[in-house]
Amino acid sequence: MPELPEVEAARVRLERWAAGRRLDTVYLVDPSSVRTRLSSRPRDAVSDPGSAVGGWVGGVAASPLRHGKRLGWAFGASGLLAHFGMSGKWIARPPGAEVPKFARIGLAFDAGPVCWFVDARRFGCVTVVPAEGLWAALREGLGPDALTACPLGPDLSRRFAVKRPLKVALLEQDRLAGLGNIHVAEALWRAGIHPDRRCDALTAAEWSRLSAAITAQLEAAGADLAGDQELTYLSEGASPNPFSVYGQRERPCPRCGGAIAAAQRGGRVTWWCPGCQPAKSSKHHALGDAG
Ligand SMILES: [Zn+2]
Incomplete structure (x- = not known):
């Protein structure tokens, strides 16, 4: 998509x-x-x-x-x-x-x-x-562009000062414009943050990590699409899945090797790695190579 x-x-x-x-x-x-x-x-x-x-x-x-x-x-x-x-x-x-x-x-x-x-x-x-x-x-009606103007940690946390789960709020285009189900899943995985964590429960360090992860994710995805080839979407079934967690239920996490989890959230599927994205605060969680 x-x-x-x-x-x-x-x-x-x-x-x-x-x-x-x-x-x-x-x-x-x-x-x-x-x-x-x-x-x-x-x-x-x-x-x-x-x-x-x-x-x-x-x-x-x-x-x-x-x-x-x-x-x-x-x-x-x-x-x-x-x-x-x-x-x-x-x-x-x-x-x-x-x-x-x-x-x-x-x-x-x-x-x-x-x-x-x-x-x-x-x-x-x-x-x-x-x-x-x-x-x-x-x-009109959109927040800052997620690729060219993703707010840094403190500003990002202010834009997301709500009690909703991150996964839900990150899809709200009036807060930050450009993310959908795929790149929310991938950015949260890069940041090592569970999609069900509530926005108002994240630490300052986690917001900074998330801001950097969003930019890194969108830049990496953009680099993959450079050139002049005709785009094919994963939903068309014509190309292999290039993502780390999105659509990878029960496949090994590229970072820790654990099985990727998936669950319905608000009518849409969410993917995450239970090993890299703990459900509780990840204050003491050390990230490995984010790839
Ligand atoms: Zn993992």
Whole structure:
């Protein structure tokens, strides 16, 4: 499922494929993908998608922007916000090539490839936003970006001054933008902190460790996605699981060799290593090699 690293990978690729080129044609393969707001519901589709996206045509593609898991992209005076949902991705195809499977929207420029937003599960969407309001719209309702501006320990603890379990609060995008189920699990494993620990019970040292672990996790995931290969999500079943704990129930922990645990929390599965992530305060817990 796309989280911050996958959206960042899309931003870098779109920049390479199309920035500075004039947008000539918008292919609305699935017009209901154009929504009045960032929403996974087709009933929020705009009534006249053709004219809604018409403002993009003829505009020169700026450098795409990202905040958290949102992508913003301006073409002259108008632009888009993209929400990737469960399976959204941007791929490039040569002009004239067959429309890709699960394509929702295609953007053809005066040179270079056609950029397609494809989304098999259809929880993703785009909205149309004036270019001058794009940066504000991109950040609206979101906390600081988890990759480029993850708060250090003391600031992070203030943003998470709640009694909820860490696993739940770290998914709340208004506190910190960009983490999803995968990278929350991986960052907590790196930090050696149990996902069920309550936010208000962490020590200052644990908040510092968590801040560093979030940055390290997102940087490592981003490095794995560098290049120009087409992204495949684990949920598509086409690639081996590259993660340390996510999806690794009963497999050995890469750090201590113990069996990874998994349990349902609030309707979603949480993974952790009982050896590296003790359920109680880890004040005296010494971390080994975090890999
Ligand atoms: Zn372990």
